[in-house]
Amino acid sequence: MEEPVSRKAARTDSKPERKRKRGLFRKTMTLLFSCALLGVACLVVVALYLRSQALPVGTFSQPSQMYDMHGELIGSFQSGKNREFVPLSHIPKHLIDATLAIEDKRFYDHVGVDVRGIARSAVVNLQHGGVVQGASTLTQQLARNLYLTQDRTWSRKMKEAMYAVQLEMQLSKDQIMEMYLNDATYYGHSAYGVQAGAKLFFGKDVGELTLAESAMLAGVPKGPRYYSPFFDMDNAKERQELILSEMAAQGYITPQEAEEAKREKLVFMKPEKQSAIAQAPFFRDYVRRVAIERLGIDEREFDEGGIRIYTTLDLDMQKAAEEAVAKQLPADDELQASLVAVDPRTGYVKAMVGGKNYSDNQFNRAVADSRQPGSAFKAFVYLTALQQPGFTPVSRFKSEPTVFTYDNGRKTYTPSNFNNKYPDGPIDLREAIAKSDNIYAVHTIQQVGADKVIETARKMGVTSHLEPLPSLALGTFPVSPLEMASAFGVIANLGVRVEPTVITRIESHSGKVMYEAKPEKTKVVEPEYAYVLTSLMKSVFDPGATAGRVADLIKRPVAGKTGTTNTDAWMVGFTPELATAVWVGYDRDRNISSVESYKAAPIFAEFTERALEAVPPKLFPVPDNVVSVYIDPATGKLATNKCANPRLESFVKGTEPTEYCSDGTPTTGDGKDPQKKSGKSWWDDLKRWWND
Structure with a gap:
């Protein structure tokens, strides 16, 4: 029986269509095959080209140099470079495995560039809206350190990938690993390579490292400033434990071995002392920290990239600061001191002393917010008060033993004056500042509000933790000398705050400007209030006032405020050209004696006079209002x-x-x-x- 005409016609009509589709499919497959063949051919050509090309000569590191504000050389870096080559056979397998687990788990599978790792990192970074995971292989890191700069540019990335592929073509994986562990690992303290790192931290050859020590060492090169146990033990330990967990997850060790290694008590060597002749060592360390942590300069480039760092330091003032501290502090005593001097007009840090002997202790007390400022904090209380209606220099409070209530009457606070001495009757603001009367200060903060005082301090650059309590008026919350010097500089500069600055410019080895400072200037207080407070704070140096003993040492207009707690002595003061904070005390919160509490003011006075000896005395300018x-x-x-x-x-x-x-x-x-x-x-x- 014949099919219906309509169905037969439909089947007949579909044959050309099927032929057309088959033809299109064949053409598409031919095109794809041709493209693939062409791609393979291109890869072969590129591979042959790369294989035929000699790798560039490895770059030689150049010492970076730091200069003061007058162009005088403060010092060079990389002067004591420490590197000792060891063959791969002498490096513990645990250290190699730890490095692979945390840095490049697909090292033995990629060809220098890990395409899968790049794709994975791209997804993770997109999910987090920023760069949280990198994709550089060990080979890329080696290529960068051997042949390139640390510039963060696409052209450098492309060259890095190309050189990495060339390295993979010309060397075995073990040769690359050996070179990486000896040439591309930097541990800070001028230590390069695993052998130098092992001796630096553990005082032993790399071949003697335990699993726990190997994991600790493998974590440092990621960022010696963050993960060195000499700088931050908490970060170093956290990263060591992460590496051990990764090693267990990837099958290098068992979970039990990982847990045992995490519990192992590590014994570290003491950091080697720097040369005693290094100029301004605390300042140098702080500049390094700012450049790496805030400005994003690579740590290795900072040391050996041949860069030039121009700073705000005045070497003559620095010498005056160091000698003023040394004169007042016995060399054989544990008593410490710090000093920071800032130009209030520019925000430039002109001198910095972080302790009396850098070779004995590298802790920089000048930038550590770990000491209570005591009565020096009252400057913020009184500046706040002067801006409130009805409060003037002749506002009076009766200074006598007083119980203050706060928190809606639920709590009390009972301050006292030094040696429990109280004047006979009410006093005004000038007398309260000159004699550092605590009762007057608490009356004032209760009247104006602790929250407003904190707001003033924040505007003036105090970033340390503060709480709105009556005791805030007496400086019970720790701050840093740098914060205090900068904040008092606002008063000296008639209410204009200039962001404190230590680096003015950084240039690459070729002269390219990598960074140039542009300190922000902000008016935070009207000039008339800053001047009135300055006028009042000059009384601190009057006979019988808290700094009256050093009045004869200063031959120019000066204002300031002393501060004393059981463990701290402060003198923070300023001229129109220089704001300086001096702290004296013990590192372990040991009480200071009455004699020791008077040492901050002489350091301030001697430094100020010597630092400004070439500058004619100048009155504080008087605003129109x-x-x-x-x-x-x-x-x-x-x-x-x-x-x-x-x-x-x-x-x-x-x-x-x-x-x-x-x-x-x-x-x-x-x-x-x-x-x-x-x-x-x-x-x-x-x-x-x-x-x-």
Whole structure:
């Protein structure tokens, strides 16, 4: 029986269509095969080309150099480079396995570039919205260290991949591993290669390392500043345990071996002491830290990339700082000191002493926020208060034993004055600052609010942890000398904060500018309030005040604030050109004696005078919105010729007293009628004439 015509026609019509599809498929497959063949041919050509090309001569490291603000050489790096080659056969298998587990688990499977690893890292980085996982193989790292700079550019990455493939073509995997462990691993402290690293940290040959020691050593090259046990034991231990876990997960060791190694107590060598003749060693360390951690300069490049680091240091001021500290601190005593000096106009750190003997102890106390500033913190309390309505230099509180309540009356705080000495009656702000009265300070912070004081401190550059408690007024929360010097610099600079800076410029070995500083300037306080506080803080150096003993040592206008706790002594002060913080104390929170507590001020005074000996004395500039009038200290009112002991006081215009202490002729301090010009006193005219 014949098929229906319609079905037969449909089948007949489909034959050309099937033929067309088969033809298209054959053409597509032919094209794909041709492309694949062409790709293979290209790869063969590239491979043959790369194999025929000689690798470049390995780059020779160049010492990097650091300069002060005048272009004087502070010092060179890489001067004591430590490297000792060892064959792969002398390197423990545990160390090789640890390196592979954490750095390049597919080392024996790729051809120098791990395509699968690149794809995996790309996915992880996309998921996290940033670079959290890299994909460089050990061969790429070796190629970079042998032939390239540390520049983060696409061209460098392409060259790195090309050289890595060439290395894989010309060397065996074991040869590459041997070169990597000897040439591409840097452990800090000028130690290169696993043998130098083993001796640096454990004082033994690399072949003698245990599993636990091998895992610890393998973790350091990722970032010696972060993972060296000499710098951060917590980070180093955490990374060692990660490596041991990875080794167990990848089958190099058993989980039990990993846990036993994690529990093994490691014994480290003491870090080698640097040369005693190195200039400004604490400053050098801090510059290195800033360059690597904040600016992203590769650590190895910093040491041996031939870069030039131009800094803010003044070597003459640095010498003055070191000698001032050495003069006051006995060499055979554990008493320590630190000093930081900042130019308030530029934010440049001009001198830094982190301790009295770098060769004995490298801990930089100048930048460590580990010491209570004591009464030096009161500057922030009073600057906050002066900006509040009704609070002026003649605001008065009665200084007597007082129990303060806070937290809605649920808690109490009972401060006391030094040696439990209290004045007979109310005192004003100038006397409170000069005598460092604690009761006045707590009254003030209770009135203006601790939160506002913290806000002021933050604006002025204090980043350390602070809490809104009454005791904040007495400096009970640790800060760093660098924070204090920079913050007091805001007062000296009439309320303008300039970000503290230690590096002005970094140039590559070829002269390319890698970094150039542009310190931010921000007005955080109106100039008239900064000046009024400066005027008040000059009284700290008056006879009988807390720094009165060193007044004769300073031959120029200066303001500041002392600070003393059971364990710390501070002197933080400034001239128009220089703000300096000095701390004296013991590292282990041992109490200081009354004699030791007075050492900070002489260090400050001697350093300030010597640092500025070539600079003519200069008065603090007076803002337009400041007026100076004679007041009666006993009442806080305007003085007349019938008031005893009149005192010239500066006020923000509009906040000066308007009432007189008694009937009589207004006084200028000498019993004569004042000369009034445009509503201003002769003192204002004299100061403006001097500054002009």
